[in-house]
Amino acid sequence: MRITIERSNLLKSLNHVHRVVERRNTIPILSNVLLRSDGASLEMKATDLDLEITEATPAQVETPGATTVPAHLLYDIVRKLSDGSEVALATNAEGTAMTVQSGRSKFSLQCLPQSDFPDLTAGAFSHTFRMKATDLKMLIDRTQFAISTEETRYYLNGIYIHTIESNGQLKLRAVATDGHRLARADIEAPSGSEGMPGIIIPRKTVSELQKLVDNPDVVVTVEVSDAKIRLTIGSIIMTSKLIDGTFPDYQRVIPANNDKELKIDCQSFAQAVDRVSTISSERGRAVKLALGDGQLTLTVNNPDSGSATEELSVGYDSDPLEIGFNAKYLLDITAQLSGSDAVFMLADAGSPTLVRDMAGDDALYVLMPMRV
Numbered sequence: 001m002r003i004t005i006e007r008s009n010l011l012k013s014l015n016h017v018h019r020v021v022e023r024r025n026t027i028p029i030l031s032n033v034l035l036r037s038d039g040a041s042l043e044m045k046a047t048d049l050d051l052e053i054t055e056a057t058p059a060q061v062e063t064p065g066a067t068t069v070p071a072h073l074l075y076d077i078v079r080k081l082s083d084g085s086e087v088a089l090a091t092n093a094e095g096t097a098m099t100v101q102s103g104r105s106k107f108s109l110q111c112l113p114q115s116d117f118p119d120l121t122a123g124a125f126s127h128t129f130r131m132k133a134t135d136l137k138m139l140i141d142r143t144q145f146a147i148s149t150e151e152t153r154y155y156l157n158g159i160y161i162h163t164i165e166s167n168g169q170l171k172l173r174a175v176a177t178d179g180h181r182l183a184r185a186d187i188e189a190p191s192g193s194e195g196m197p198g199i200i201i202p203r204k205t206v207s208e209l210q211k212l213v214d215n216p217d218v219v220v221t222v223e224v225s226d227a228k229i230r231l232t233i234g235s236i237i238m239t240s241k242l243i244d245g246t247f248p249d250y251q252r253v254i255p256a257n258n259d260k261e262l263k264i265d266c267q268s269f270a271q272a273v274d275r276v277s278t279i280s281s282e283r284g285r286a287v288k289l290a291l292g293d294g295q296l297t298l299t300v301n302n303p304d305s306g307s308a309t310e311e312l313s314v315g316y317d318s319d320p321l322e323i324g325f326n327a328k329y330l331l332d333i334t335a336q337l338s339g340s341d342a343v344f345m346l347a348d349a350g351s352p353t354l355v356r357d358m359a360g361d362d363a364l365y366v367l368m369p370m371r372v
Helices: 007-018 071-080 133-146 203-212 266-279 327-336
Strands: 002-006 032-038 041-047 051-058 060-063 065-070 086-091 097-102 105-110 127-132 158-166 169-177 181-188 199-202 219-224 228-233 236-241 260-265 286-292 295-302 306-313 321-326 341-346 353-357 363-367
Touching (some): 002 007, 002 051, 007 041, 007 051, 032 060, 032 071, 065 071, 127 133, 133 169, 158 203, 199 236, 203 228, 203 236, 260 266, 286 327, 327 363
Antiparallel strands (some): 002 086, 032 065, 051 236, 086 097, 097 105, 127 219, 158 169, 219 228, 260 341, 286 321, 295 306
16 A cells, blocks of 8 residues: 545544544554545554444555554654645555554554454444534534443433424434433424334444534434444444343433422523632532522532532522532533523422423423532
């Protein structure tokens, strides 16, 4: 293989694919990126056996061929080369080494044969649909913070995506929960998604996807089956296994009869929570909300270091109520709200609270209270 490629093109594609590769690998070939040159492009592929990302980028191909080299090492080399330079990649006759040359810099990397590189065979997909990158990004951004990191309940370690009838319309819905909070976001169901199986996209796939859907003009092609999902984003193809489990019936935990309405200004509320929680301990991050007539008092008590209070004027005219929440969870939710105001629907100190955006965003959040 012998090719010449613009450093910027090579770096951009390597940046997309190398992140899939785990730093520590017991299987040597999984530390490598597959490089395949053909026609006028260089295709790169990386996998961890659960997730695979492929991207093709323009290149001048003198001799087509394929090999695999250490992914993080190649990325670090290309990252440190001069801006605007061209990079020449060439393998030796035996295919055991590849030289990376740019200007006066020259590196030699050990190769492993491309025939050893695993292929995440996708199989047949039952449903295919297209959606705007902005819609996909919204679904992920609004929900991914609530994904559980608890390995025992593995079926919560991702975002649950499914179609559902809501107010007479078919919606594509994303839900994530860790048992303490729940995030739900809807968009109009794209054509072709009707009747798709409910799927749980793993946390790592969600995290990589979030970085790839940064171009608002791109239309993403989504293909799903019971076991896998494939997303085509411009020149990038991402294939991932899905979490094999049943997502719990989240509808049961969304409160329907919370009658106490609290309206807040998101920014001033978030800043106040952030200030008073400075004094809280790492273990117990509880902040107490005391609600009275048009007044909210935030209190944090830490027996080891002291206490903090702050008062805010809010829209509240129901019975007085005291309720505690984890300060971090409150800040996570307010960070997702796109409007300037939010509404909290409360019941009592022991029941889940519903949070919505006043801007009419198709997202809602449920937060379990804490004892304070």
